[in-house]
Every structure is written in structure tokens, then in C-alpha cells.
Amino acid sequence: MFSKSKVAPLKVVTIPRLELCACVLLVRLAKRVRSALDIPDIPIHLWTDSTVALAWICSQRSKWKDFVRNRVTEIHDLPEAQWRYVPSGENPADLVSRGVPVRQLREATLWWSGPAWLSSSSGDWPSLHPDFSSESEREKRSTPASHTATPSDEGWNLKHRYSSLNKLLRVTAWCSRIFSKSSYVSDVLTPDEVDKALMFWVQECQQLSFRKEIRELLGGRVISKSSPLFRLSPFVDGNGFLRIAGRLRFANLEWDEKHPLILPKRSRVTELLIDSHHRRTLHGGTQLILSSIRRRFWIVGGRVPVRTFIQRCMVCAKQRVVTSQQLMG
Structure with missing residues (x-):
């Protein structure tokens, strides 16, 4: 023993x-x-x-x-x-x-x-x-917050395979052309096809993030005051997209500028969109990127995700570096 x-x-x-x-x-x-x-x-x-x-x-x-x-x-x-x-x-x-x-x-x-x-x-x-x-x-390992999937990160996982919005839209457009069995003979995508691919991802993102608000608006009800969209006076257009209403409807602007499409703060599509406009504005600042995005889209609480994205940008981080100034001996 x-x-x-x-x-x-x-x-x-x-x-x-x-x-x-x-x-x-x-x-x-x-x-x-x-x-x-x-x-x-x-x-x-x-x-x-x-x-x-x-x-x-x-x-x-x-x-x-x-x-x-x-x-x-x-x-x-x-x-x-x-x-x-x-x-x-x-x-x-x-x-x-x-x-x-x-x-x-x-x-x-x-x-x-x-x-x-x-x-x-x-x-x-x-x-x-x-x-x-x-x-x-109690001893179960907690999942890091950065890896926690949000509702807008569900759906088709194709958007997680590409780090560029342009690449994602082109792949989506090619998939749409193949599955629709259209009679295209050209090997070049048209701007309308790329734009339809963008609208596809925007609609999926809205359906995943604002499903409750869209259902209430289509039912003729007023959205809840606890919703982050309450102050935006949203409405659903004829194509099923969630847009912002307001006094800009009387302005001499394009339809997308008067009633921009609403996007959630945390979403893969939103992140790719910010990256695209950040590169388009040559690594511009927060205000410049927001001005570029808001010509067609409105990100809920957009200043925070844009500022966060700029802080993670390696090119911008290198430009912010301040050389040290040594004291005279």
C-alpha cells in the first residue's frame, strides 16, 4: 500500500x-x-x-x-x-x-x-x-472582446476573407454574374455591377444589425426610444434600405446625400468602407473621412470607429512619430 x-x-x-x-x-x-x-x-x-x-x-x-x-x-x-x-x-x-x-x-x-x-x-x-x-x-476561459462576433458579423462569411472593399465588391459582382446566368460576354465588370454588389452588402448589414427597427418601420410603428436610430428619424425606401430623414430633403443635393444609408458602428462592412475612404482621401483625418463617407452613408456614432481605425493605421502612425530633441551638452 x-x-x-x-x-x-x-x-x-x-x-x-x-x-x-x-x-x-x-x-x-x-x-x-x-x-x-x-x-x-x-x-x-x-x-x-x-x-x-x-x-x-x-x-x-x-x-x-x-x-x-x-x-x-x-x-x-x-x-x-x-x-x-x-x-x-x-x-x-x-x-x-x-x-x-x-x-x-x-x-x-x-x-x-x-x-x-x-x-x-x-x-x-x-x-x-x-x-x-x-x-x-467559473474556471472557463473567457472569450476576448475583440473576437466576439456581433450580429453584423454574421451572414455570408465572404466579407471576412478580403481586407479590401474593392476586392470584396469585385468578387461579389463576379459571383452575381455567374449565378444570374446573364448574357455578358465582356470580361470587365461594369460600374453598375460593382455598385449592386455594394448595395448587397449594405442591405445584408442593415438586416443583421437593424432587423427590429426595419420590422417596426415596415409595420407603420415608431421605433423604440432606446434604439440608437431614434434621433435619426429613419425610414425604409422603396428598395428596402434604411435611410435618414431630415430637413436636408429640401436641399439641392443628390438623393444619397440628402438621405444617406445607415450603417452600424461595429461591422466588417463598415470597417472595409472606412478603410476604402481612408485610402481614397490619402490617409486623411477623422473629419475628412467622415465628410467623404457621409456623401452616401451614415455610420451610427461614426466618429469613434473612424478615429479608432486611424489610430491602428501603420502609415498614419509612422507620420505621427516625433523625433527626439536632445538637450545641448
């Missing part, structure tokens, strides 16, 4: 984490015994009375935080181990962790022979599914 125990650290550690550390200790002990007795690679039954630790062990290790992931990785280094659940009242390891007088230990059959059901067939052993409760989910 071989046993081992460790004292809990002075640093406050949760009980499930301590139970997981005990499982790591058990794996190391099993490897040492198997190496000393020269036991072949046969199934080994390892037991724990922690349902949370059992849930961590039986799950994919990459989903947990570093503390749990590193220990689960070491536990999985013993692939022939079969983890099972043992009730706390029938766990011999509790005699070590809780302490027991020597006189009682001499007569403790649980310590010397194990639970009574251990000598029976494996079908009579206690079984319990891993507990994927809120306690185990």
Missing part, C-alpha cells in the same frame, strides 16, 4: 482547485507505482470525490483557465487512466486529509481494504456524471 498527502498552501485556494491538485498528485503517484512495479499499460482506475474536478478532467482542457488547464494537461498525460467518482463517506483519502488516531486507524477497514463495493464487479461501483455546474464554469 502506498499513500501520499500534501498540506494546503497558505494562499487562499478554492476547494475545487485543491481537489484538482489532489488528482494531479494521484496521477504522479500512479506513474511512480507503475514504474516501480513494472506494470504494463493496462487500464488504471483513479477515484475522486469532487464532481467539479471530475468535470474539468473529463472536458477539453483548452476551455479552462491557466490554473485548471495546466493541471488537466498533466492528468491527461496518463491516457490509460479511467476516472471515476467515489462518495466522500467511502473515500479512504479522507482519513489522511482529516486525520485519524492510530488506534482507530488499526481497525479502519476502509483504509486497509477500501470500500466494500470495490471487491464487487464494476457494474456495482458508484457512478456519477460530471457536474457541469456554475462552480465548474
Whole structure:
């Protein structure tokens, strides 16, 4: 018989984490015994009375935080181990962790022979599914905010494959020409085809981001005051696009300038559109890019995403560099 125990650290550690550390200790002990007795690679039954630790062990290790992931990785280094659940009242390891007088230990059959059901067939052993409760989910690795998908990032994933709006529109236009089985014989795209491709992505973006507002407007209702579009007095035109209404309708301007198309703040299409106008204005500033975009589009809270994009632009970052001025010796 071989046993081992460790004292809990002075640093406050949760009980499930301590139970997981005990499982790591058990794996190391099993490897040492198997190496000393020269036991072949046969199934080994390892037991724990922690349902949370059992849930961590039986799950994919990459989903947990570093503390749990590193220990689960070491536990999985013993692939022939079969983890099972043992009730706390029938766990011999509790005699070590809780302490027991020597006189009682001499007569403790649980310590010397194990639970009574251990000598029976494996079908009579206690079984319990891993507990994927809120306690185990606390150690789940959180997804970075930058990778969190917004509703406007759903839909056709073609827009994520290209870093240029012009390239995306041309590919979309070619796909439209092929699937429509048109009688074009020219190998050059027309401006109307590229513009239709742009309108396709704008409409998809609006349907994903402002589906509720469009449904309310088409139903003849007023959009909610909590909507970010409430102050824009939006309306849906005859082609199903969401546009801005206002006093500019009396101005001597083009239709797109008087009623620009609405785009969400966070969207792949919006990001590509900002990039396109940023290059078109020769890496212009925030106000210049917004003026260029608003001739046809209106980004909700557009100043923030435009400024953020400029700060990430490497060309603009190099131009903002200030050379150091050394003091005279």
C-alpha cells in the first residue's frame, strides 16, 4: 500500500482547485507505482470525490483557465487512466486529509481494504456524471472582446476573407454574374455591377444589425426610444434600405446625400468602407473621412470607429512619430 498527502498552501485556494491538485498528485503517484512495479499499460482506475474536478478532467482542457488547464494537461498525460467518482463517506483519502488516531486507524477497514463495493464487479461501483455546474464554469476561459462576433458579423462569411472593399465588391459582382446566368460576354465588370454588389452588402448589414427597427418601420410603428436610430428619424425606401430623414430633403443635393444609408458602428462592412475612404482621401483625418463617407452613408456614432481605425493605421502612425530633441551638452 502506498499513500501520499500534501498540506494546503497558505494562499487562499478554492476547494475545487485543491481537489484538482489532489488528482494531479494521484496521477504522479500512479506513474511512480507503475514504474516501480513494472506494470504494463493496462487500464488504471483513479477515484475522486469532487464532481467539479471530475468535470474539468473529463472536458477539453483548452476551455479552462491557466490554473485548471495546466493541471488537466498533466492528468491527461496518463491516457490509460479511467476516472471515476467515489462518495466522500467511502473515500479512504479522507482519513489522511482529516486525520485519524492510530488506534482507530488499526481497525479502519476502509483504509486497509477500501470500500466494500470495490471487491464487487464494476457494474456495482458508484457512478456519477460530471457536474457541469456554475462552480465548474467559473474556471472557463473567457472569450476576448475583440473576437466576439456581433450580429453584423454574421451572414455570408465572404466579407471576412478580403481586407479590401474593392476586392470584396469585385468578387461579389463576379459571383452575381455567374449565378444570374446573364448574357455578358465582356470580361470587365461594369460600374453598375460593382455598385449592386455594394448595395448587397449594405442591405445584408442593415438586416443583421437593424432587423427590429426595419420590422417596426415596415409595420407603420415608431421605433423604440432606446434604439440608437431614434434621433435619426429613419425610414425604409422603396428598395428596402434604411435611410435618414431630415430637413436636408429640401436641399439641392443628390438623393444619397440628402438621405444617406445607415450603417452600424461595429461591422466588417463598415470597417472595409472606412478603410476604402481612408485610402481614397490619402490617409486623411477623422473629419475628412467622415465628410467623404457621409456623401452616401451614415455610420451610427461614426466618429469613434473612424478615429479608432486611424489610430491602428501603420502609415498614419509612422507620420505621427516625433523625433527626439536632445538637450545641448
